[in-house]
């Protein structure tokens with residue numbers, strides 16, 4: 001009897017220990033953030049995978065794992081910043097941002113309560129996925145948006161173009177565009193077509209939900225080539241990089 005209960009305790013402790021390992025592994029992968037503190041992950045998962053009321057499943061356009069889709073022009077949501085996702089859903093809800101790609105996100109956001117938005121954003125933010133984004137050979141096959149030159153895009157992302165007044169994307173979006181939450185979204189590993197579309201929208205002012213016009217100010221100085229080049233670099237930039245060891249202030 002005593003032996004059995006000791007055995008039982010040992011199993012319980014082993015379960016706790018192994019759960020602990022699993023938890024700390026996922027916390028590490030998600031940069032020490034506990035997404036359960038942001039929202040109800042279970043409700044978020046249900047909305048993400050099954051939709052709610054008239055709102056279709058997010059996966060039907062953003063992909064089964066929330067990685068986005070170049071043919072549809074949808075963004076990757078997996079691993080994007082929680083606050084940024086909530087802000088976008090709220091901006092769609094308030095018509096401060098218009099979905100002119102599939103004309104659906106405004107209706108979708110209106111069909112979700114404030115809590116639903118937080119829950120689904122917390123779930124999407126908690127998803128990992130590959131470090132990199134679009135397969136550029138596939139994008140070329142789609143033939144809808146030209147692919148740029150990676151090395152020119154890398155220079156623009158890291159240094160901007162001082163003579164043309166374009167700031168380095170890194171200065172706000174972090175090294176490699178890995179994101180500087182809560183305000184600056186992750187661009188590294190984002191879908192190519194989506195990156196290009198958004199830069200063009202900031203440039204012509206059809207997307208205008210950026211605080212203090214920060215992105216419109218940047219994009220209005222960019223040529224089509226700049227946009228294609230920088231998106232070519234960013235989609236395959238490592239989003240989990242620890243920074244640039246050779247330039248300490250870019251860590």
Ligand code: HEC
Pocket residue numbers: 047048051055056057058059060061062072073074075076077080085088089098099100101102103104105108120121185197
């Ligand atoms: C019918 C297709 C479709 C469905 C379903 C859909 N989306 Fe979208 N979503 C889009 C498109 C297209 C865009 C890009 C709009 C643009 O180009 O500005 C987008 C953009 C977004 C963005 C902005 C991301 C960013 O990086 O700024 C968020 C957040 C988002 N969707 C969340 C959701 C959630 C949550 C659901 C499920 C409740 C959902 N979407 C369902 C098509 C869809």
Ligand code: HEC
Pocket residue numbers: 075087156157166167168169170171172173183184185186187195198199209210211214215218230
């Ligand atoms: C002065 C700061 C600043 C600089 C520099 C900057 N950005 Fe941004 N960017 C922002 C902010 C703020 C947002 C989020 C706007 C919002 O809340 O919708 C943003 C959003 C974006 C988005 C939309 C992401 C999404 O998921 O919807 C893209 C794409 C983008 N920036 C690309 C770039 C590129 C490329 C560069 C460099 C050429 C750059 N940014 C430089 C501030 C900046």
